Amino acid sequence: MSMRRSMRTSKLNMAASLLRLGHGGRRLKLIINEKNQKLISSRGFAASLQSLLIPSNDTACYEAHNVIQNASFHSSCVRVRSKSELEARKEFLLARLDKKKRERVEVWRNMSVIELATKLNLKPKQLLTILHDHVPEGHFYKSKADLINNAEILQDVVKFLGKAPVLIATKVNETDDRDIDAHPRPPPNPEDLVKRAPIVTIMGHVDHGKTTLLDYLRKANVVASEFGGITQHIGAFSVKLGNNDSVTFIDTPGHAAFSSMRSRGANVTDIVVLVVAADDGVMEQTIESIRMAHEAGATIIVAINKIDKPGANVKRTEEMLAQHQLYTENMGGEIQAIPISALNGTNVETLVEAILIQSEMMDLKGDPSGLAEGVIVESRQDLHKGKLATAIIQRGTLRKGAILVAGDAHAKVRLMFDEAGQQITQATPSTPVEMMGWRELPSAGEILLEVESEKRAQQVLSYRKAKEIKSKGLADQQVIKEKAQEQQKLHHEKRRRAYEQGLRSMLDKREKMFVEDNSPKLKVIIKGDVDGSVEAILDVLDTYHNPDVPLQVVHYGVGDTTPNDLELASLFKATIYCFNVRTPPKLKEEAKAKRVPVKHMNVIYHLIDDIKQEVGGKMPTVEQEIILGEADVIQQFNINEKRKKIVVAGLRVTKGEIVKSEKVKLVREQEVLYEGSIASLRHIKTEVNSMKHGTECGLMLGDSSIPVKLGDTIVCFKHNLVQKPVEWNPGF
Numbered sequence: 149m150s151m152r153r154s155m156r157t158s159k160l161n162m163a164a165s166l167l168r169l170g171h172g173g174r175r176l177k178l179i180i181n182e183k184n185q186k187l188i189s190s191r192g193f194a195a196s197l198q199s200l201l202i203p204s205n206d207t208a209c210y211e212a213h214n215v216i217q218n219a220s221f222h223s224s225c226v227r228v229r230s231k232s233e234l235e236a237r238k239e240f241l242l243a244r245l246d247k248k249k250r251e252r253v254e255v256w257r258n259m260s261v262i263e264l265a266t267k268l269n270l271k272p273k274q275l276l277t278i279l280h281d282h283v284p285e286g287h288f289y290k291s292k293a294d295l296i297n298n299a300e301i302l303q304d305v306v307k308f309l310g311k312a313p314v315l316i317a318t319k320v321n322e323t324d325d326r327d328i329d330a331h332p333r334p335p336p337n338p339e340d341l342v343k344r345a346p347i348v349t350i351m352g353h354v355d356h357g358k359t360t361l362l363d364y365l366r367k368a369n370v371v372a373s374e375f376g377g378i379t380q381h382i383g384a385f386s387v388k389l390g391n392n393d394s395v396t397f398i399d400t401p402g403h404a405a406f407s408s409m410r411s412r413g414a415n416v417t418d419i420v421v422l423v424v425a426a427d428d429g430v431m432e433q434t435i436e437s438i439r440m441a442h443e444a445g446a447t448i449i450v451a452i453n454k455i456d457k458p459g460a461n462v463k464r465t466e467e468m469l470a471q472h473q474l475y476t477e478n479m480g481g482e483i484q485a486i487p488i489s490a491l492n493g494t495n496v497e498t499l500v501e502a503i504l505i506q507s508e509m510m511d512l513k514g515d516p517s518g519l520a521e522g523v524i525v526e527s528r529q530d531l532h533k534g535k536l537a538t539a540i541i542q543r544g545t546l547r548k549g550a551i552l553v554a555g556d557a558h559a560k561v562r563l564m565f566d567e568a569g570q571q572i573t574q575a576t577p578s579t580p581v582e583m584m585g586w587r588e589l590p591s592a593g594e595i596l597l598e599v600e601s602e603k604r605a606q607q608v609l610s611y612r613k614a615k616e617i618k619s620k621g622l623a624d625q626q627v628i629k630e631k632a633q634e635q636q637k638l639h640h641e642k643r644r645r646a647y648e649q650g651l652r653s654m655l656d657k658r659e660k661m662f663v664e665d666n667s668p669k670l671k672v673i674i675k676g677d678v679d680g681s682v683e684a685i686l687d688v689l690d691t692y693h694n695p696d697v698p699l700q701v702v703h704y705g706v707g708d709t710t711p712n713d714l715e716l717a718s719l720f721k722a723t724i725y726c727f728n729v730r731t732p733p734k735l736k737e738e739a740k741a742k743r744v745p746v747k748h749m750n751v752i753y754h755l756i757d758d759i760k761q762e763v764g765g766k767m768p769t770v771e772q773e774i775i776l777g778e779a780d781v782i783q784q785f786n787i788n789e790k791r792k793k794i795v796v797a798g799l800r801v802t803k804g805e806i807v808k809s810e811k812v813k814l815v816r817e818q819e820v821l822y823e824g825s826i827a828s829l830r831h832i833k834t835e836v837n838s839m840k841h842g843t844e845c846g847l848m849l850g851d852s853s854i855p856v857k858l859g860d861t862i863v864c865f866k867h868n869l870v871q872k873p874v875e876w877n878p879g880f
């Protein structure tokens with residue numbers, strides 16, 4: 149270790165101890181006061197302390213900073229920030245602290261409105277109002293049972309309410325799930341905790357050197373490894389140092405690993421090494437990485453890479469970082485920034501030491517007792533070893549023979565390996581381990597849990613499968629619902645345009661219309677109290693299709709009757725239907741004078757009945773056959789009249805009456821052989837006008853040549869003119 153490095157380490161270790169003792173509160177202020185004189189003499193330490201003071205940043209600590217300033221030692225040794233700089237910094241840090249203090253709210257895709265409202269201590273109605281402002285145009289959440297499947301909306305709403313959203317894979321039903329599903333254990337007792345290695349993810353902009361750095365660290369690890377094997381890529385590896393310290397690196401650069409874990413609610417990363425190329429500086433994905441690290445609550449260490457390149461500018465890079473509130477030590481902040489060359493390995497060891505110092509300050513601990521818990525970082529199919537998965541253990545100790553579940557996969561651990569492919573017998577917190585014995589391949593980011601038995605694993609798996617099927621079904625339902633809403637919106641929009649065009653063309657042709665168009669139709673103006681009721685009425689009217697009396701919606705809108713409604717109604721001879729709205733008395737008078745019907749109602753059935761009645765009055769008339777009576781032919785007579793042979797039927801009236809002045813049909817085996825008048829109707833020898841049910845009579849048809857036979861039926865009928873019925877099925 150170089151001289152400079154060891155000095156730095158000891159200063160920071162001292163600061164770390166101070167921080168642990170006082171941790172940003174009044175205690176720290178006291179310590180500062182007590183040690184004031186000593187502090188003054190140590191320029192480097194004061195700078196480190198100052199950087200520690202500010203991020204810990206509660207009011208007392210801020211005061212402590214003033215104590216240092218007031219003690220006037222800063223003039224000789226500390227770069228003093230201007231007042232406005234300090235204020236801005238304080239605000240930023242307070243915001244960061246607040247974020248950490250924010251109440252965490254678990255959300256999951258397909259969460260219902262009522263579930264989210266309950267989590268946020270809101271009434272569903274209040275949440276629906278908030279949701280309205282957070283959903284993209286065209287999406288609606290109308291009822292408390294609606295499911296929200298967009299994770300972004302869920303998170304936005306929680307953030308909007310000042311809380312911290314935590315996206316979890318599926319709903320954890322506290323009452324039902326606890327017994328059936330497997331879950332991480334409750335927090336351990338502090339006395340069970342032992343020091344553990346920091347878990348580090350390397351992030352940064354494309355091409356800034358993440359892979360090169362990981363490669364260098366992996367190779368360096370092989371050299372350090374006592375087995376001397378070739379380090380394989382298994383998703384994570386440990387870099388071991390001489391004094392038993394080690395650092396665990398997630399061996400996948402960039403956002404993918406980070407995101408997949410975060411999306412499952414797992415976060416293993418303690419420290420993010422932010423790689424920034426010194427020739428390029430802060431770029432888009434650098435900023436994105438800073439954001440992700442902050443959101444995951446991980447501490448950032450900056451590796452300013454490619455310092456060997458001619459265009460490298462460390463100072464400029466640090467200034468750019470400061471623009472994104474990442475203040476490195478050189479900029480008077482608390483972030484460690486190590487200039488490195490990942491390609492040549494320059495300062496990479498210093499970077500590892502900085503990580504260890506940071507982890508010392510973070511006081512990272514884990515509980516190695518009990519069943520193992522961890523996070524899957526990678527899985528793969530090996531030709532010889534079968535299904536393999538790498539996990540980082542977070543709690544407990546994993547041993548051969550353990551039964552594991554991760555998402556919908558499970559395993560009985562047959563063998564365990566480290567990154568050098570060497571068999572290991574146990575894995576404690578922060579250890580990356582490759583496991584053999586998986587029945588299915590688990591996905592990266594899944595939470596790994598050891599369970600008591602194979603039976604228990606099967607129980608967990610079948611429960612999870614059933615839950616997934618259910619939630620998929622719900623998701624499908626939601627998609628169908630959203631599609632339907634979209635269609636409905638398009639339909640409404642189309643209708644609005646059609647009505648507007650229709651009205652425009654009606655207005656254009658109005659004079660011509662009055663002269664030419666006398667065809668029956670019902671014109672209506674619809675007024676309603678809210679958009680929803682007007683839409684509902686228009687939807688019902690859309691089901692009306694009657695070419696005899698078409699229905700024309702001249703105009704529609706929300707609110708009480710207006711003079712404009714009246715004018716339009718009078719112009720087009722339309723009826724105004726008011727649904728839950730009023731017509732001012734003055735307009736009522738005016739409507740009466742102009743003979744404009746204005747009808748008020750509040751039940752949609754009444755509206756339908758009224759329209760049916762109105763339309764009914766305008767329907768055309770049609771001839772309707774009315775049966776007056778029926779008679780059976782029971783005899784057949786042949787009479788000679790004026791040398792002509794005439795057939796006369798002897799009848800018995802079986803229904804109603806036979807009326808001489810009306811028409812008859814001769815029906816034989818359901819076939820009508822004659823339809824026409826009656827020439828003669830006689831009772832015995834007397835000519836009569838009608839014969840009633842139960843009597844017998846003789847009947848001669850208008851066409852006397854028609855041969856009436858025994859067994860034929862005579863049906864007497866007449867035609868009436870009736871109005872066509874209104875056929876309209878509004879669907880309910």
Ligand SMILES: Nc1nc2c(ncn2[C@@H]2O[C@H](COP(=O)(O)OP(=O)(O)OP(=O)(O)O)[C@@H](O)[C@H]2O)c(=O)[nH]1
Pocket residue numbers: 352353354355356357358359360361401402453454455456457488489490491492
């Ligand atoms: N001169 C110099 N080149 C470097 C250094 N580190 C990385 N490079 C080069 O920069 C290029 C990109 O490096 P990578 O390690 O692939 O970068 P990355 O960030 O992993 O890129 P992505 O995986 O695409 O996001 C390669 O050509 C490296 O050889 C360095 O310290 N010095």
